[in-house]
Amino acid sequence: MTEESKPIRKQHEALLRRQVQVCGVVQGVGFRPFVYRLAQEEGLAGLIGNDTDGVTIEIEGTDERVAAFLVRLRSEIPPLARIDSIAVRELALTGQVGFQIVASEVIGRVSTGIPADAATCPDCLRELLDPADRRYRYPFLNCTNCGPRFTITRRIPYDRPQTSMAKFPMCPACQCEYDDPSNRRFHAQPNACWVCGPRVWMVGADGEEIAADDAVAACIDRLVTGEIMAIKGIGGFHLAVDATNDAAVMRLRERKRRYGKPLAVMVRDLDAARTVCELMAVEEALLTTAARPIVLARRRKDSGIADGVAPGIPWLGVFLPYAPLQHLLFADARVRALVMTSANLSEEPIAIDNEEARTRLRGIADAFLMHDREILQRCDDSVAAVVDGAPQLLRRARGFVPLGVALPFDAPPLLAVGGHLKNVFALARGRFAYQSQHLGDLENLSGLEFFKESLEHLMRTFEIEPQAVVHDLHPGYLSTEWAKGWAQERGLPLIAVQHHHAHVAGCMAEHGLEGPVIGLALDGTGYGTDGKIWGGEVLITRLDGFDRFAHLEYVPMPGGEKAIKEPWRMAFAALRVAGIDAESAAALSGANEQEARVLERMIERGVNAPLTSSLGRLFDAVAAVVLNRRVVDYEAQAAIELEGIAVDEADDQPGYAIDFVGGNWDASDPVRISAAPLWHELVNDLRAGMSRARIAARFHAGVADGFVQATVHARMATGLNRVAMSGGCIHNRRLARLLRVKLEAKAFEVFQHSQASPGDGGLGYGQVAVAAAILANHGDKKP
Ligand SMILES: [Zn+2]
Ligand SMILES: [Zn+2]
Ligand SMILES: [Zn+2]
Secondary structure (H helix, E strand, O other): OOOOOOOOOOOOOOEEEEEEEEEEEOOOOOHHHHHHHHHHHHOOEEEEEEOOOEEEEEEEEEHHHHHHHHHHHHHOOOOOOEEEEEEEEEEOOOOOOOEEEOOHHHHOOOOOOOOOOEOOOHHHHHHHOOOOOOOOOOOOOOEOOEEOOHHHEOOOOOOHHHEOOOOOOOOHHHHHHHHOOOOOOOOOOOOOOOOOOOOEEEEEOOOOEEOOOOHHHHHHHHHHOOOOEEEEOOOOEEEEEEOOOHHHHHHHHHHHOOOOOOOEEEEOOHHHHHHHEEOOHHHHHHHOOOOOOEEEEEEOOOOOOOHHHOOOOOEEEEEOOOOHHHHHHHOOOOOOEEEEEEOOOOOOOOOOOHHHHHHHOOOOOOEEEEEOOOOOOOOOOOEEEEEOOEEEEEEOOOOOOOOEEEEEEEEEEEEEOOOOOOEOOEEEEEEEEEEOOOOEOOOOHHHHHHHHHHHHHHHHHHOOOOOEEEEEOOOOOHHHHHHHHHHHHHOOOEEEEOHHHHHHHHHHHHOOOOOOEEEEEEEEEEEOOOOOEEEEEEEEEEOOEEEEEEEEOOEEOOOOOHHHHOHHHHHHHHHHHOOOOHHHHHHHHOOOHHHHHHHHHHHHHOOOOOEEOOHHHHHHHHHHHHHOOOOOOOOOHHHHHHHHHOOOOOOOOOOOOOEEEOOOOEOOEOEEEEOHHHHHHHHHHHHOOOOHHHHHHHHHHHHHHHHHHHHHHHHHHHOOOEEEEEOHHHHOHHHHHHHHHHHHHOOOEEEOOOOOOOOHHHHHHHHHHHHHHHHHHHHHOOO
């Protein structure tokens, strides 16, 4: 800063000193150097330091300059920072000269925040590809505006010795940048270069290091010949293969034992993404955020991507490079599109450690590109989609974790363990809930280990000691069982929350609603208060409780869990419940004579045929009949294909009829939403030779109409006009869009998720909202 740029103080101007407390994501994101620069430019004296909830700033100068500083503080915020609140207090003048950045301890307790991992920023990318730069082609360059954070941090405070960069002492050049408040790398904890930082090397299928002058170039040579490479990234290893090479993609599927589930594809940049997908502006914005999620977008017919990447659906999961190493792969013109999928066998947690990768990926990868910067937190790529014009998270992980999501009111320290599939737990304290990364299915021990490891880390990170433990009502969930044991060891109270109550409450909490509202919980599987499996629910919902107003008619699931993996079973049962004769039901569902007899008996006797009101199962059943989809390879496959086949059909197709049976439209006696007329009309259309796409569209419209009519009845009974939609079926774009449009046409105010997932990944957040409300109300309750 030069002398001339400092303002000359005029005599009539009043001097003042202010304390400015900023809460939000303001640590480890270049906020202090930003404030330092602002203060210099405005000619203000003072100091800044990290504190418990954010940063504390003190500024001293003329009222005019202080006011200008406060305006710019908000408007010029660094790219990775987020301001949740600013509190300004008066202080006495000190006559201080100059502005300084002070150590955390000066201002009180150590800081608690760790930012999320962020994609390589444009400045770093320029250096990476500049032959004159000292970091030319260095695979680990970063600065305060980008780089790994969450995945390299062991504990707080977020400082280099507490990260996996601890073992790389900075060289003098890096140290200079690190110490200079005007440098982009001031206090950039993972700062490194060729001289002092981590390195990459190549390892063969046998686990032995392969000598190569340029390991990245050697990796590219193998990729372009169709080999499967295990590449260590930010949150774990990826398995990478040329996405335009059919044979290579099939070989990856076989080795990974993952047959149907779509694979994500990474391409060089936004222009390249436009050549494989038809992108809307919102999708382009989502693709280029610092979180760089996988975005599910409409695949172009001429994409050139191998058919085996996403068989049977019109979408493709596409994403852009977010680490320097990935940018280097795509800097080679021969690399156009790479399948980049989490390195694991189906449903296991992603591999992060070099040794672990060598063992677990033996027989899958042809070679490994490894590095020596340890990954301390497993973190998959996040997955998002634009649903009804707005971004929706299908999997919340890298780039979003551990950012807090606001709650409508203060919560005591809580742990909510989430559900069973796609588990995500949530820790709450004060105004925020911190969700874990996507942990996968808690069906096996490796899943549970990942859960425990992540919980310990987040509790440490946010210094949260839970005072109560929240779990799903389902007694059979591994998460429920674990929660009970953990709470007992610590003498903590337990709160059980019904699955769909948590879904709807999550949506409400995101919008600051305490209710009551009309909740639509449209979902796959959730344990109901009557011991049956719910999932097609109209719930009059408060944060602290709910009444069941209407639900889909119960249908048996012949074979229990097996009926989820084999939709033909659901189809047979649903057709029988709709009053269609056994012979026709067998023909339509694709059951042979023997199978039909067994199922008929199960349904009649109610043996191993639990009852469900799940909309997800109705989708499965219809997909089995319309698409002949007998078995599924991954969760919700049948429903996703049914939505996919209708993708070009207009929204205004007349819906199949829905009936209401029993009940009396008040919450004491829920009305049952019957799909019987829908099935009869659908079967007639099928027999008349109507296109499967048209039938799928009419089915979606019928479901939406049925729930909209039930919602209208709920408004008549309660006077409520706000509708919160949640549950895994809300991932279905057509359904979400139709519901919103039809509800708004009837003047409802409609709320949807944006920060937590509507699927089971958002369950932990909803559980926190419910438990916090219950605890708050208990405190108020008069005897
Ligand atoms: Zn950068
Ligand atoms: Zn260095
Ligand atoms: Zn659910």
